[in-house]
Amino acid sequence: MTIPVVDPDLVELAASVFADATDGNLWDTLEQTGLARLAVAEDAGGSGGSLLDLGAVLVEAGAAAAWAPLAETDLGCRLAAAAGLEVPAGPLTFALDAPLTVDGDAVSGTLTRVPWGRSAAAVVALTADSVVVLDPATATVVEGTNVAEEPRDTLSWSAATAAVAPAPEGAAAEFARWAALSRSLLLAGAARGALTRAVGYAGEREQFGRPIGRFQAVQQQLALAAAEVAAGGAAAESAARVVVRDGIAAPTAQLAVASAKVRTGQAATEVARIAHQVHGAIGFTREHDLRLTTTRLWAWRDEDGTDGDWAARIGDLTLAAGADGLWSLVTA
Amino acid sequence: MTQTLSRLPALTPPAAELPARAEALRAEVREFLADERAAGAWTPRSDVWLSGWDEDFTRRLAARGWLGMTIPAEYGGHGASPLDRYVVTEELLAAGAPVAAHWVADRQIGPSLLRHGSEAQRRKYLPGIAAGEVYFGIGMSEPDSGSDLASVRSRATKVDGGWSLTGTKVWTSGGHHAHAFFALVRTSPPEEGKRHSGLSQLIVDLHADGVTIRPIPLLTGAHHFNEVVFDDVFVPDDMVLGDVGSGWGQVTGELAFERSGPERFLSTFPLLAALVGELSGADLGPAGRRELGSLVARLWALRRMSLAVAGSLASGEAPELAAAVVKDLGTRFENEIIDAARLLVSIPPDPGAEGGYARLLADAVLHAPGFTLRGGTNEVLRGIVARGLGLR
Numbered sequence: 001m002t003i004p005v006v007d008p009d010l011v012e013l014a015a016s017v018f019a020d021a022t023d024g025n026l027w028d029t030l031e032q033t034g035l036a037r038l039a040v041a042e043d044a045g046g047s048g049g050s051l052l053d054l055g056a057v058l059v060e061a062g063a064a065a066a067w068a069p070l071a072e073t074d075l076g077c078r079l080a081a082a083a084g085l086e087v088p089a090g091p092l093t094f095a096l097d098a099p100l101t102v103d104g105d106a107v108s109g110t111l112t113r114v115p116w117g118r119s120a121a122a123v124v125a126l127t128a129d130s131v132v133v134l135d136p137a138t139a140t141v142v143e144g145t146n147v148a149e150e151p152r153d154t155l156s157w158s159a160a161t162a163a164v165a166p167a168p169e170g171a172a173a174e175f176a177r178w179a180a181l182s183r184s185l186l187l188a189g190a191a192r193g194a195l196t197r198a199v200g201y202a203g204e205r206e207q208f209g210r211p212i213g214r215f216q217a218v219q220q221q222l223a224l225a226a227a228e229v230a231a232g233g234a235a236a237e238s239a240a241r242v243v244v245r246d247g248i249a250a251p252t253a254q255l256a257v258a259s260a261k262v263r264t265g266q267a268a269t270e271v272a273r274i275a276h277q278v279h280g281a282i283g284f285t286r287e288h289d290l291r292l293t294t295t296r297l298w299a300w301r302d303e304d305g306t307d308g309d310w311a312a313r314i315g316d317l318t319l320a321a322g323a324d325g326l327w328s329l330v331t332a
Numbered sequence: 333m334t335q336t337l338s339r340l341p342a343l344t345p346p347a348a349e350l351p352a353r354a355e356a357l358r359a360e361v362r363e364f365l366a367d368e369r370a371a372g373a374w375t376p377r378s379d380v381w382l383s384g385w386d387e388d389f390t391r392r393l394a395a396r397g398w399l400g401m402t403i404p405a406e407y408g409g410h411g412a413s414p415l416d417r418y419v420v421t422e423e424l425l426a427a428g429a430p431v432a433a434h435w436v437a438d439r440q441i442g443p444s445l446l447r448h449g450s451e452a453q454r455r456k457y458l459p460g461i462a463a464g465e466v467y468f469g470i471g472m473s474e475p476d477s478g479s480d481l482a483s484v485r486s487r488a489t490k491v492d493g494g495w496s497l498t499g500t501k502v503w504t505s506g507g508h509h510a511h512a513f514f515a516l517v518r519t520s521p522p523e524e525g526k527r528h529s530g531l532s533q534l535i536v537d538l539h540a541d542g543v544t545i546r547p548i549p550l551l552t553g554a555h556h557f558n559e560v561v562f563d564d565v566f567v568p569d570d571m572v573l574g575d576v577g578s579g580w581g582q583v584t585g586e587l588a589f590e591r592s593g594p595e596r597f598l599s600t601f602p603l604l605a606a607l608v609g610e611l612s613g614a615d616l617g618p619a620g621r622r623e624l625g626s627l628v629a630r631l632w633a634l635r636r637m638s639l640a641v642a643g644s645l646a647s648g649e650a651p652e653l654a655a656a657v658v659k660d661l662g663t664r665f666e667n668e669i670i671d672a673a674r675l676l677v678s679i680p681p682d683p684g685a686e687g688g689y690a691r692l693l694a695d696a697v698l699h700a701p702g703f704t705l706r707g708g709t710n711e712v713l714r715g716i717v718a719r720g721l722g723l724r
Contacts, residue, residue: 192340213723214723219718220718224714230657231630231637231657235633238347241349245349310629311623311624312621314626315616315628316621317628322612323612326605326608327605331635
């Protein structure tokens with residue numbers, strides 16, 4: 001049994017970069033260390049790492065609540081490369097199902113809730129039939145955020161000049177999966193980060209003369225959260241491995257990625273709930289860092305397809321498989 | 333406000349892929365099961381590893397080489413990988429096939445004999461287990477010892493050439509059919525402050541003089557559980573498993589193997605499959621599709637976790653924490669299938685039906701309380717997880 005493995009040194013590097021960098025200089029550090037475009041081919045300006053490498057780094061990024069468009073940059077590179085388009089250096093972002101009008105190389109329209117739109121070097125957007133690389137500097141930007149205060153901006157262009165290429169066949173479905181897979185890995189990490197804080201807090205906070213983690217009622221809650229972290233982590237990692245094995249276009253990848261997004265979304269809800277319950281009132285304030293992971297859990301579970309959206313797709317796959325095909329579907 | 337974060341222990345082993353060989357085996361098992369179904373050999377049921385006692389089916393499996401798979405050939409087994417066994421097991425459970433007769437022997441008695449058994453004990457039992465001819469029970473719980481297993485009071489007193497055993501074991505599944513069981517008993521008083529000391533495992537012939545077996549009907553009324561009473565039962569010295577006084581360590585090792593397998597999340601899978609059958613062609617609507625899809629996503633994730641633990645066990649590790657997590661999540665999932673079925677289909681459970689959705693639902697409902705109890709209650713398992721997290 002040969003299983004591709006991720007270099008532990010890479011995980012350590014990523015963890016230390018996310019732990020040490022401040023929000024303001026994180027992107028520079030990511031570029032200097034080669035983490036910024038880790039899974040992009042070397043001849044396209046990346047580090048040539050594997051998808052599993054990227055997955056491990058995204059988990060660390062989620063755990064540390066890293067302030068950087070790491071997943072978005074990877075997706076932007078991936079989408080542009082699939083269409084044979086160049087992208088500029090720097091952080092990138094992307095948009096799927098983009099309601100843009102493309103006329104030659106002139107692009108018009110509005111994209112809503114673009115992650116990190118205000119600070120990206122380019123937006124790589126997938127319309128019904130084209131991939132376009134747009135410059136946010138030529139857009140009208142209305143800043144917005146998700147509940148974790150990450151940038152989710154509205155960008156409008158009016159006949160802006162953009163690089164345009166035909167969309168590869170199947171791109172809409174495949175890139176929806178790429179986005180959901182990345183988000184699942186980030187969610188798995190954020191869930192672990194929240195649990196780590198809750199376990200640490202339960203060991204430090206004393207009430208009734210002892211650390212609250214000594215109470216069975218608290219232990220049982222944290223064990224439930226740990227089970228969710230384990231399930232979300234296993235689902236996201238396994239989905240990445242299925243994509244490595246079979247390719248993102250494979251039917252197996254469809255179930256794997258959808259399951260990972262649903263399961264990490266479910267874990268997000270439960271882990272955030274328990275982490276806050278264990279922290280008491282202090283975790284419910286801006287003074288405490290718990291919010292960095294829990295607000296991301298709440299934001300991310302609904303981004304790149306909600307758990308409900310992806311669960312409905314699995315429901316369709318299940319009904320199509322029927323009673324006799326269900327087990328084959330799950331074990332493929 | 334920041335705090336220093338230490339790393340959590342690994343909650344799951346790395347993801348595992350089944351080897352190509354195991355997938356070829358899966359195809360063979362599916363073909364076999366399809367033939368069995370076509371011949372009407374049995375009806376798919378919920379919780380078959382407790383309730384599906386069918387010695388003919390067990391022998392047909394043995395004839396295919398699918399019992400005692402991990403037992404070495406010199407003891408009548410097949411020397412296969414635990415992952416091969418995993419594949420066969422999950423296929424049988426998913427099909428709702430009657431696996432109870434060989435279940436305990438195949439899952440834990442064989443591996444325990446290989447780990448702790450004497451050469452004579454292995455020769456005596458392993459070939460029969462692999463042939464599907466020798467069946468075992470479990471003799472752990474007692475009327476006053478459930479989660480607190482170290483409090484067992486069954487007592488073996490040294491006599492000439494062996495031990496004299498007195499006491500009572502309960503919840504022994506299939507004890508009325510089984511040939512023998514492993515009894516956890518006290519062979520000496522516990523040392524001061526070491527309540528796990530002085531316990532031993534004895535291999536008890538369930539047909540021996542002084543053994544009385546009484547049925548304990550389940551909620552369904554069916555006879556699977558038994559009370560096993562020993563009244564001065566003679567157990568020869570060569571039927572002590574492992575070392576006298578090492579029972580606790582041996583038993584907890586046994587439990588680790590039985591916590592993360594596919595039986596911890598597939599007990600109600602036949603109901604889920606029947607549910608999908610009932611829903612095909614129905615107008616499920618978006619909420620129903622989400623409910624169904626959410627369930628399948630959980631199943632997919634659970635299986636991946638269980639496989640990761642199996643891969644880790646196969647490479648000689650003992651991922652106790654991850655195994656406890658699989659059992660906690662998996663047995664709750666077995667209950668979630670019932671909840672979803674009731675939400676999505678308006679067919680009441682019918683314990684009198686021959687088969688089909690209504691019978692699967694009835695058996696699942698009436699068996700469900702056991703899912704989160706057997707093999708260590710979920711609360712005890714969460715205690716293990718909490719200890720792993722450094723909380724206790």
